Amino acid sequence: xxxxxxxxxxxxxxxxxxxVVENGKRVLSNIISSQIETHKKYGGVVxxxxxxxxxxxxxxxxxxxxxxxxxxxxxxxxxxVTQGPGLVGSLLVGVxxxxxxxxxxxKPLIAAHHIAGHxxxxxxxxxxxxxxxxxxxxxxxxxxxxxxxxxxxxxxGNTLDDxxxxxxxxxxxxxxxxxxxxxxxxxxxxxxxDSYNIPRAMIDSxxxxxxxxxxKSAVINIIHNSKQRGEEIINENLAxxxxxxxxxxxxxxxxxxxxxxxxxxLILAGGVAGNRELRERASALADKLNVELLIxxxxxxxxxxxxxxxxxxxxxxxxxxxxxxxxxxxxxxxLEKIKE
Ligand code: KG4
Ligand code: ZN
Numbered sequence: 001x002x003x004x005x006x007x008x009x010x011x012x013x014x015x016x017x018x019x020v021v022e023n024g025k026r027v028l029s030n031i032i033s034s035q036i037e038t039h040k041k042y043g044g045v046v047x048x049x050x051x052x053x054x055x056x057x058x059x060x061x062x063x064x065x066x067x068x069x070x071x072x073x074x075x076x077x078x079x080x081v082t083q084g085p086g087l088v089g090s091l092l093v094g095v096x097x098x099x100x101x102x103x104x105x106x107k108p109l110i111a112a113h114h115i116a117g118h119x120x121x122x123x124x125x126x127x128x129x130x131x132x133x134x135x136x137x138x139x140x141x142x143x144x145x146x147x148x149x150x151x152x153x154x155x156x157g158n159t160l161d162d163x164x165x166x167x168x169x170x171x172x173x174x175x176x177x178x179x180x181x182x183x184x185x186x187x188x189x190x191x192x193x194d195s196y197n198i199p200r201a202m203i204d205s206x207x208x209x210x211x212x213x214x215x216k217s218a219v220i221n222i223i224h225n226s227k228q229r230g231e232e233i234i235n236e237n238l239a240x241x242x243x244x245x246x247x248x249x250x251x252x253x254x255x256x257x258x259x260x261x262x263x264x265x266l267i268l269a270g271g272v273a274g275n276r277e278l279r280e281r282a283s284a285l286a287d288k289l290n291v292e293l294l295i296x297x298x299x300x301x302x303x304x305x306x307x308x309x310x311x312x313x314x315x316x317x318x319x320x321x322x323x324x325x326x327x328x329x330x331x332x333x334x335l336e337k338i339k340e
Contacts, residue, residue: 002318007065007076007101008309010084011094012114013139014038014045015302018061020069020076025124028069030299030306033057040179044169047129051089058097064306073105078321080312083111084333085140091329100114102139102324107313109321112308115141115335116151116268120314121300121307123279128294133263137278138181138270139165142250151314151339156261157208157253164246165272167212169221170198171242175235182232186275189243192236196222198254200323208253215245251285257287268295271302337339 003022010017014035020028035053039045041113066072082097084091095111102109117213118135118141130145144157162170165182174186189339198218201211219242226233258266266286272278286293300307313322318339 001317004077004313005071005075005304006078006080006110006309006312006316007062007073008080008305009058009094009098009311010082010114010117010303010305010308011058011083011090011188012075012082013090013303014050015304016054016057016061017066017305018058019305019309020065020071021124021306021313024120024310027124027306027309028071029063030051030304031065031068032304036180038164039200043173043179047086047087047089050087051093054090056195057091062097063308071309072093073101076105078108078110078312078316079105080110080308080315082114083307083327085114086331088329088331091331095205095327095329099324099327108294108316108321109324110312110320111327112312112315113333113335113338114141114150115145116153116338117307117311118170119145119147119153119267120311121269121296121304122267122294124300124306124310125297126294128267129265129292131263132265132267133254133257133261133262134267134269135250135282136269137165137250137272138162139169140211141270142210144176145335146261146263151311151318151320153335153338154334156257157210159210159212161211161213162216164210164212164250167216168247168272170216174220174223182272183274185239185243186277188236188239189277192234192240194244195234195237196241198241200245200249200299201251203252208257210249212246215242224238225301243275244278247275247281250278251281254282255289258291263291265292265294268293269301273301298322299317
């Protein structure tokens with residue numbers, strides 16, 4: 001097969017990103033325009049504002065991406081876009097740009113799954129060996145995913161309430177840290193001690209599911225109780241205790257899945273994969289179990305279009321295309337039904 005260049009578009013949440021990726025591996029450009037500054041003052045992503053801002057910048061970002069990659073639209077073999085899951089108003093912006101490009105240029109259109117993108121981000125710098133296991137941890141998702149074969153996913157565990165990044169952001173808000181609070185808690189946690197009692201919800205349950213909303217409530221209770229007693233909260237210690245509990249839960253379930261399914265490769269994916277403690281302790285776990293650990297570079301952990309270009313290549317190889325006239329965004333999309 002000749003070299004395949006994919007123009008990938010990602011607008012599922014608050015990042016407008018466009019990339020050009022060759023053969024799923026060579027990232028020729030990966031332009032990311034973040035809206036964090038805009039949403040910061042509201043303490044979280046405001047969907048209405050997010051979609052409007054995507055509309056304002058997307059065409060510039062497409063141009064910039066092509067320019068940086070030093071290619072023209074004629075050189076592109078396919079257009080790939082995140083179809084879902086995500087905020088529907090945000091997704092629609094990328095989807096409509098991709099449909100228009102595909103139709104007017106007469107190039108194949110790929111409607112890719114955001115989580116598949118997070119997982120295949122790791123395939124840019126390493127190689128996924130099947131079967132593999134991915135711990136997907138982001139602002140919207142906390143999932144343990146078996147990757148049985150190319151684009152064949154099986155979700156074996158899921159959060160029953162909040163996503164782990166969401167819990168981080170909510171706890172950060174309680175500590176008056178600006179959105180997104182995950183990285184700030186991570187930094188604080190380095191400085192403190194594990195002195196507060198945070199419950200490890202569902203850590204001993206027989207399944208691979210997670211629950212984080214109780215931990216968030218535990219933090220809120222600790223803060224309220226301390227206030228009532230006139231005691232000062234030690235933010236660093238609370239961050240350390242919370243983070244330790246979160247990583248304990250994530251890795252206990254991950255270890256169980258690696259052992260029970262006899263898997264030799266672990267992938268950390270999604271924005272929370274940037275977490276220092278999670279990375280360090282996942283590495284120790286991988287050593288203990290003699291499992292290969294793959295973690296994408298920071299640039300490919302949080303939302304970006306290069307990861308969509310990476311997974312898009314496998315859609316292309318498997319000829320999983322979609323009709324530019326009928327494609328629609330889907331706020332929830334089934335990861336297990338990409339390849340029938
Ligand atoms: O994957 P991502 O960029 O966007 C979604 O698809 O959700 O993940 C963003 C989430 C936010 O909740 C952010 O607070 C969290 O990832 N996050 C972290 C860290 N870096 C980002 N959480 C904990 N520790 C970090 N170092
Ligand atoms: Zn994401």
